[in-house]
Amino acid sequence: MKIGFIGCGNMASAMISGMLKKGLYKKDEIIVSNLTEEGSKRSREKLGVVTTLDNHEVVKNTKLVFLAVKPQFYEEVLNEVKDELTPEHTVVGIAPGKTLAWLEEKCGQPLKVVRMMPNTPAQVGEGMTGVCANEKVSAEELAQICEITDSFGRTEVVPERLMDAVSAVSGCSPAYVFMFIEAMADAAVAQGMPRKQAYQFAAQALLGSAKMVLETGMHPGELKDMVCSPAGSTIEGVRILEQNGFRSAVFEALNGAAEKGKKM
Ligand SMILES: NC(=O)C1=CN([C@@H]2O[C@H](COP(=O)(O)OP(=O)(O)OC[C@H]3O[C@@H](n4cnc5c(N)ncnc54)[C@H](O)[C@@H]3O)[C@@H](O)[C@H]2O)C=CC1
């Protein structure tokens, strides 16, 4: 087995779906553990990977172990498996607030440790992942990790001090983007558009706008100005968004998410 996940919920499933779609691993090269047989069944049906109810099996069968449980279970899981970890293992944490130093300490021995913050768009190959590693991870090993995260989207290696920002701006932000899409679609429905069509219009507008930022390299403000005709309808919407504290609400939400992440 080439890669293992302890816990296989939303985030692990999204990453594995992305990896499989890209053909980076075969299904029988991925092992995941779940807490319940129901979870294992879900992983087998949805992903087709090897499943176990025993976290030890993950550590015994692979040298690359992702910790994909909720942050509050990290310590319990590491306590459970730490005696089977060897210097050949690389432990990958994906939770906010679980620093490289914390992970190293809880592994109970000097190990290769990677910290990353992926996001659920990994499921469709459009993830954004920030990655950092401790000094035991060689440049070649880090490149291999980035090959994995690149298989489900884009990757940036960042200094660890930026991981809370990464967590907010790309780890959490899909939730806010989905809320934005939902709100835009609600407005279109209010104007008479069928709901399904409204989601397509809203989502495609967002996808296209994001692509323009990434592909043109232009300042988002300039791209916004290109949409706003003088005395037009868009600038009226901009005025109403500003009046309702749109930018400030986004700013505060991401700041709150980053600050919360630091404490987790
Ligand atoms: N959902 C997201 O958008 C993102 C989540 N993350 C991080 O990913 C990690 C997992 O989050 P989600 O997938 O959202 O949570 P989740 O709740 O969907 O999945 C966690 C899975 O772990 C299983 N589990 C719990 N205790 C276990 C144990 N002792 N042994 C084996 N399996 C166990 C649960 O049954 C569940 O299936 C968290 O640390 C989270 O902070 C990071 C980036 C984005």
Ligand SMILES: O=C(O)[C@@H]1CCC=N1
């Ligand atoms: O809500 C959370 O804590 C996780 C981390 C980033 C996205 N979901």
